[in-house]
Amino acid sequence: MFTMQEIKSHYLFTDEDAEQLKSLLPIAEADKEQLIEEFYDHLLGIPETAQFLQDDQRLYRLKKNHADWFVGMFAGTYDNLYLHRLQRIGHVHVQIGLNAHFVNAAMQVVRRFSVGMIRENFTDREERRMKTQAVEKIIDINLDIITASYIEEELKKVFISHRLESKLIHATERFTYGLNLVLVLALAGVSISIVGLFGWDIFHIFRGDMEKGILSALGSLLILWMMIELMDNEIKTLKGGRFNILVFIGVIIVAMIREILISTLRHDALETQAFLAGTLLILGVVYFLVAKSQQFRTTP
Ligand code: HEM
Structure with missing residues (x-):
């Protein structure tokens, strides 16, 4: 003035x-x-x-x-x-x-x-x-x-x-950050349960149920591995990294593989096993397509 x-x-x-x-x-x-x-x-x-x-x-x-x-x-x-x-x-x-x-x-x-x-x-x-x-x-x-x-x-x-806008954006950012934090904690909780499940599978091996025990333990380990991937992805998002949808598809694929392992052990009907295998195939194609599109986005 x-x-x-x-x-x-x-x-x-x-x-x-x-x-x-x-x-x-x-x-x-x-x-x-x-x-x-x-x-x-x-x-x-x-x-x-x-x-x-x-x-x-x-x-x-x-x-x-x-x-x-x-x-x-x-x-x-x-x-x-x-x-x-x-x-x-x-x-x-x-x-x-x-x-x-x-x-x-x-x-x-x-x-x-x-x-x-x-x-x-x-x-x-x-x-x-x-x-x-x-x-x-x-x-x-x-x-x-x-x-x-x-x-x-x-x-x-x-x-x-x-x-007003920047205050709103700031508040929303804090809120999403809080939600992500809850998600990481929940993932940690689920991972601990999976470790418990793995222990239970090992217990089966010692009880003499070798085949069931080994296959179930393998399934649990697969899920644990994916849980680690999920948590890693969440922590990266919390630190400001990009959200990676591929990890989520990976988790579903691993869950399907575990289901197939258990299904073979249970000697399920052929249609059930065919259905699981079909779903796994579709998930595999989706994974491939998403991975390809991400590759396109990162390489100009
Ligand atoms: C050459 C440009 C203008 C000058 C220098 C001027 C000057 C003034 C002054 C000295 C006042 C009294 C302010 C006060 O209460 O302290 C006033 C009020 C007012 N002027 Fe103007 N004016 C101009 C243009 C206009 C135009 C184009 C309009 C359109 C209709 C207008 C409508 C009004 C009205 C409605 C008020 C009364 C506002 C109120 O007290 O509610 N003026 N103006």
């Missing part, structure tokens, strides 16, 4: 300009009614601005506001108080929901009126030029400060929505 002193220096607005404007004060005071007439003719002619000017009682106060602002441009004092007043004008128009475009267009009416006012009242070319230059500068300064409020308001909106 700039101070009024800085703004004036950026526009090369000098004390001489301030004096020129002050000399116009009596004329501005005398012509303000005419300006208001032209200003309101313009505003009432545009549906988007006319909608703010429907209430007659309010209109009287509004016209006074706009007239006072016009005369204020020729007061000769342009300090930080003047800057705050202009900033307030900007905010008031933002708050009523008026598009900045209409403020710019209305300012054009004021500019045309003021230049005409000087032309009518002064014949000397140099005097006209100096006064017109001073008026142009103060109108540009007014427009600059008033429309800056619009930009400020827009930035505020963007900033708030950006803050």
Whole structure:
């Protein structure tokens, strides 16, 4: 944010300009009614601005506001108080929901009126030029400060929505992280049960049920191996790595192999064994296809 002193220096607005404007004060005071007439003719002619000017009682106060602002441009004092007043004008128009475009267009009416006012009242070319230059500068300064409020308001909106978005994303990230943590713990629990299952299979071997024991133990070991893969995958995801769907298909394949081992031991019907073998074949094809597509994605 700039101070009024800085703004004036950026526009090369000098004390001489301030004096020129002050000399116009009596004329501005005398012509303000005419300006208001032209200003309101313009505003009432545009549906988007006319909608703010429907209430007659309010209109009287509004016209006074706009007239006072016009005369204020020729007061000769342009300090930080003047800057705050202009900033307030900007905010008031933002708050009523008026598009900045209409403020710019209305300012054009004021500019045309003021230049005409000087032309009518002064014949000397140099005097006209100096006064017109001073008026142009103060109108540009007014427009600059008033429309800056619009930009400020827009930035505020963007900033708030950006803050909200990043908070939401952060909260969701924490939530998924928590869920992944629960998953790893659950996987660890299941792995311990599988170790128990493996122990039970070994127990079978010692009880003399060699074939069943060895095949079941082999199945349990396969599952344990896949559990390790699953946990490894989860831990990688927790550390920010990419989720690998292949591991999940692998787990199902291993579970199927174990089921086939047990099924042979149980001497299940041929159809059941054929069904299991068929499912295993399909899973194998799916695994192959997913592995191929992942290869394509990683190698350009
Ligand atoms: C040259 C551009 C304009 C200037 C310098 C200007 C100036 C002002 C000023 C000084 C006020 C009083 C602010 C206060 O309460 O402190 C005001 C209020 C208002 N102006 Fe403007 N105005 C401009 C353009 C417009 C336009 C284009 C409209 C469109 C209809 C408009 C409608 C209003 C309304 C409705 C209010 C009253 C807001 C409220 O208090 O609820 N103005 N304006």
